[in-house]
Amino acid sequence: MGKEMLVPDYIFESSWEVCNKVGGIYTVLSTRAKTLQESFHDRIFFIGPDFWVESESPYFEEDKELLADWRNAALNDGLKVRIGRWTVPGNPIAILVDFRPYFSIKNELYGSLWEDFRVDSLHAYGDYDEASMFSYAAALVVEHFYNNNICSGQRVIYHGNEWMTGLGLLYIHKKLPQIGTVFTTHATSIGRSIAGNMKPLYDYLFAYNGDQMASELNVESKHSIEKQTAKFVDCFTTVSDITAKECEELLDKPVDVVLPNGFDDSFVPKTASFGKKRRFARERLFKVANALLGELFDDDTLIVSTSGRYEFRNKGVDVYLEAMNRLLRDKDLKKKVLAFIEVPGWVGEPRRDLVERMSEGLTYDTPLEVPQVTHWLHEMTHDNVLSMMKFCDMHNRKEDNVKVIFLPCYLDGNDGVLNMTYYDVVLGNDLCIYPSYYEPWGYTPLEAVAFKVPCITTDLAGFGLWANSVKGRYSDISDGVKVIHRTDYNYSEVADAIKDTVTQFSRYTKKEIDSARKNAGALSKKALWSEFIGYYYEAYDIALRKASER
Known part of the structure; x- marks a missing residue:
């Protein structure tokens, strides 16, 4: 028999699509929430962007009593969060964070990202800045909660979805090495670009150089953050065997575990x-x-x-x-x-x-x-x-x-x-x-x-x-x-x-x-998620073992 699996005491999971229905990742997280909530009972926290100014998210119900002491402490330290429930089966805790204040330090963040992890943010445009500031804010949420609420010796996982969470994963990797980091790419930014630009992806996959194609298709910064996050996190994952091949060829990093998407x-x-x-x-x-x-x-x-x-x-x-x-x-x-x-x-x-x-x-x-x-x-x-x-x-x-x-x-x-x-x-x-x-x-x-x-x-x-x-x-x-x-x-x-x-x-x-x-x-x-959730425990185990070695 193999070693007994390490299981986290707390899980933090961030995505641009927490309480924000944009695409398939919303379905992944919202349908998986119930299965994890049943096992972790309010020790799993989903972190999403709080850009709901003119209207409230139809998928979020604020609860001002929930984690009120920590919320006030976070506010005193300049971290603006709203805490409540994600209105999906399982009703897990959702933390929406205001990321707009961090645009003022964007250049310093990108500078340290280059120095520490060789992430190239020079060619950033469009949604890169917004996603990165959210990613940083989400990492600050994890850091603040960890320092204020979690005892040393307790096992913690931080799981980020897509390149949009890369900056935060690298921040946690550097600042809190005792936290196990998991990164899931649901589709590589460069693979999607190759396919979307009418280029043949599959027959030529072995011949493509990811960095070169990113330059040609003008997605260098997204590709860079994705590639370096995959390289440095404790456990790098994707959702299918077909994308695992893509990751190995285009990001130069084989995945540690494939996490197939289930349904509830x-x-x-x-x-x-x-x-x-x-x-x-x-x-x-x-x-x-x-x-x-x-x-x-x-x-x-x-x-x-x-x-x-x-x-x-x-x-x-x-x-x-x-x-x-x-x-x-x-x-x-x-x-x-x-x-x-x-x-x-x-x-x-x-x-x-x-x-x-x-x-x-x-x-x-x-x-x-x-x-x-x-x-x-x-x-x-x-x-x-x-x-x-x-x-x-x-x-x-x-x-x-x-x-x-x-x-x-x-x-x-x-x-x-x-x-x-x-x-x-x-x-x-x-x-x-x-x-x-x-x-x-x-x-x-x-x-x-x-x-x-x-x-x-x-x-x-x-x-x-x-x-x-x-x-x-x-x-x-x-x-x-x-x-x-x-x-x-x-x-x-x-x-x-x-x-x-x-x-x-x-x-x-x-x-x-x-x-x-x-x-x-x-x-x-x-x-069903009950059939597929075991793969997630495998990913958590890999990440926690690497974190404990540090």
Whole structure:
């Protein structure tokens, strides 16, 4: 038997997405919180940025009684924090820190970062400064709490997510060497840039020099902080085997542990309300479609969707549209298809003509003008989705069996048209489609199967590779997840595979559909946090052993 694992007494975890719903990292942390809270009972603290001035975070509930003595002590020492609960299952303690005061010492911080760790902040622009000041403030929170509340000899972990937390991790490494540091990169900044700039990532991965590419693609500072943090922390981690290869090649540092992303099924409605919520979601989506397109859809219509961040190529939105375009001409398609693109764009306002129609409670037989989009965008003519639909002559004509609707807003329940949260909307789908080109893990397909919605993904997504490993072969739609082989160059084949899978699904009997839905749900159970949390304990053990050696 091996040595007994070292377990932390306290865990501090920071991310730009604590109480701030931006992307997949929010889902990682917010769904994992309950599992860790059950084990550590208010000895895990999530630290996020406090930029909520004009409105409060909808995911944070301040509690002025919580850790009041420490908060007052921190305030006396010039550290402005708000303490409360993150309103997700488990309700863990969240500390939001005001990072704005530290902009005044930015240059000194960057100077010492260069001297101590050779981090190049010279080429910083955009969000680098904001992220770095937050990272520093988060580290001050850990340092202050440690010095005031924690007994010597107690084991402490500081876990930072993404390059945005790098400066703080290095600060803790230098100032409090007795704290074990864990760094998770969910996607390398340089890998994402290579993919997003239409360069082939996978076939040439072995040949790329990360530093050289960072210079070429103007992400030197982000790459530098990420690379040096990976080098100096006690335990360097990522979320999938595919990104582990990327880290080794582009950051010149193999990861210590892969931490696959799990899910917490307390987000999924129980049996009694599941069917009711699913019916409501479908009715709502059909209502939006009728008001926009002037066409009635019965429940036999296939509702499909793609969603995620607006990374047109990386998330596979381009190939999704191409597949829907080909599906228009597929003679074997047995049902009408209503295809949604739920990707937040540069959204202006909800369409008044659409909102008016929906509020009247009538049904319509004439379409609105521009029947492809639910909200006006700030730059309609420069939008990738609308431009590609125009190029492909996809105008949602009456005779088209496939209609594509762009919902370019965050589905937070207050978008002005659908007014439903993403999890409530996803329930109404028959199929979800995520043909990613660059996807370190892939929460959207995992969320879909958790809600018993079969989905299509690729083997360039960590989740797709994991689904294949569970099956011991390429997973198919009858298994609940169709995993398509994707490379740097087979865009057309991927579009055809999506088209063929939707067509195949349109011919399924009720029994075959029920079986695929059941298999999707069963697969999601294998990705619960209870199955994956052990990897985190492994990472904590590695970090604590290195810290104790110091």
